[in-house]
Amino acid sequence: MTATASSAPLLPTYARQDVTFVSGEGSWLEDDTGRRYLDLVAGIAVVALGHLHPAPLAAAQAQLERLWHVSNLYWTEPASELASRLSERFGGAQAFFCNSGAEAIEAALKYARKATGKAGFVALEGSFHGRTLGALSVTGQPAKRAAFEPLVPHVAFASLDDPASLAAAVGSDTACILIEPVQGEGGVRPASTEFLAAARALADEAGALLVLDEVQTGIGRTGSFFAWEQLGVRPDAVTLAKGLANGLPIGCLLVAEDAAGAFEPGDHATTFGGNPVTCAAAVAVCDTVTDELLDTVLAHETLLRGSLPGLRGRGLLLALDVDRPANEIVADCLARGLLVATAGEQTLRLTPALTITTGELEHALGILEEVLT
Numbered sequence: 001m002t003a004t005a006s007s008a009p010l011l012p013t014y015a016r017q018d019v020t021f022v023s024g025e026g027s028w029l030e031d032d033t034g035r036r037y038l039d040l041v042a043g044i045a046v047v048a049l050g051h052l053h054p055a056p057l058a059a060a061q062a063q064l065e066r067l068w069h070v071s072n073l074y075w076t077e078p079a080s081e082l083a084s085r086l087s088e089r090f091g092g093a094q095a096f097f098c099n100s101g102a103e104a105i106e107a108a109l110k111y112a113r114k115a116t117g118k119a120g121f122v123a124l125e126g127s128f129h130g131r132t133l134g135a136l137s138v139t140g141q142p143a144k145r146a147a148f149e150p151l152v153p154h155v156a157f158a159s160l161d162d163p164a165s166l167a168a169a170v171g172s173d174t175a176c177i178l179i180e181p182v183q184g185e186g187g188v189r190p191a192s193t194e195f196l197a198a199a200r201a202l203a204d205e206a207g208a209l210l211v212l213d214e215v216q217t218g219i220g221r222t223g224s225f226f227a228w229e230q231l232g233v234r235p236d237a238v239t240l241a242k243g244l245a246n247g248l249p250i251g252c253l254l255v256a257e258d259a260a261g262a263f264e265p266g267d268h269a270t271t272f273g274g275n276p277v278t279c280a281a282a283v284a285v286c287d288t289v290t291d292e293l294l295d296t297v298l299a300h301e302t303l304l305r306g307s308l309p310g311l312r313g314r315g316l317l318l319a320l321d322v323d324r325p326a327n328e329i330v331a332d333c334l335a336r337g338l339l340v341a342t343a344g345e346q347t348l349r350l351t352p353a354l355t356i357t358t359g360e361l362e363h364a365l366g367i368l369e370e371v372l373t
């Protein structure tokens with residue numbers, strides 16, 4: 001090697017920790033000096049079943065040796081199987097596969113315009129939907145937007161858990177209301193069931209779609225396969241990405257059967273969407289997120305709440321406000337062999353693998369207790 005990894009010629013878009021990982025298994029990572037770390041980040045809620053989980057690993061390996069890519073001019077078994085799995089879990093839906101969360105949002109925004117013939121989008125302050133220009137346009141965080149304006153017009157923002165502000169933002173021009181069931185990047189803020197019920201009613205009244213961004217909350221992260229299952233609303237569409245293929249790049253727009261039918265051939269596309277290898281891994285992920293695993297997620301949420309008062313979130317998408325810069329705590333934990341992330345200046349974010357063991361969580365709690373006191 002001619003350069004250390006930390007001086008590699010990458011555009012400096014990320015504030016990276018000074019560590020280079022070379023391998024992982026379950027909830028453990030190993031760096032290039034052989035040091036091991038317990039991972040409560042899981043690639044930001046992406047490696048949902050833990051590193052190198054045998055089910056998606058075997059499925060992806062088998063598919064790698066059969067067929068990599070044929071384009072969307074043809075059918076492949078993995079993409080068809082994945083669409084069927086997701087439709088079944090949703091209770092009837094049609095899928096569009098892409099490669100990231102932002103791309104799933106782009107698909108949702110275009111779908112909503114085509115389906116309703118209207119231009120307007122309503123999103124929430126503090127939301128996060130991705131960094132492409134369309135997804136950024138519905139992201140309610142001025143600091144992320146300012147340098148890139150002008151963005152897509154016809155976007156109105158309402159306040160989370162404030163039905164009156166949502167009612168004021170929705171109008172006859174609204175194509176969709178876009179909500180994260182739990183705001184992830186924006187600080188891990190769960191939407192209340194009352195607010196989501198109000199959003200459902202407002203969308204119906206306005207003839208708009210209710211789109212839930214489940215890029216972070218989906219595939220078991222909150223203790224149900226989709227977060228909406230626990231929240232008393234059925235959306236017209238959801239976006240998925242992070243945990244869906246356990247670390248291989250994938251995104252998905254899933255449209256409820258009764259809201260389907262707006263896209264026709266030629267309306268939307270992406271070259272790598274529905275890639276057989278990633279879809280094969282995702283099918284294995286879906287089959288591994290069983291009711292038993294979801295029960296464990298909820299049991300582990302209870303365990304963590306018992307030890308860390310003030311924890312908020314749902315399932316294993318959790319955060320804790322701290323009384324000093326969260327970055328310092330991340331560094332202190334890293335020095336002790338524990339990976340945690342942030343969700344704001346003074347907020348720690350915990351998104352461990354759904355498969356983390358009780359013993360591993362207790363080990364993590366021991367380190368967190370040292371660092372937080």
Ligand SMILES: *Cc1c(COP(=O)(O)O)cnc(C)c1O
Pocket residue numbers: 099100101102103105128129130131180184185213214215216217241242
């Ligand atoms: C991460 C995230 C996105 C963006 O996903 P990318 O794959 O980074 O484009 C969108 N919405 C939510 C809720 C997210 O957490």
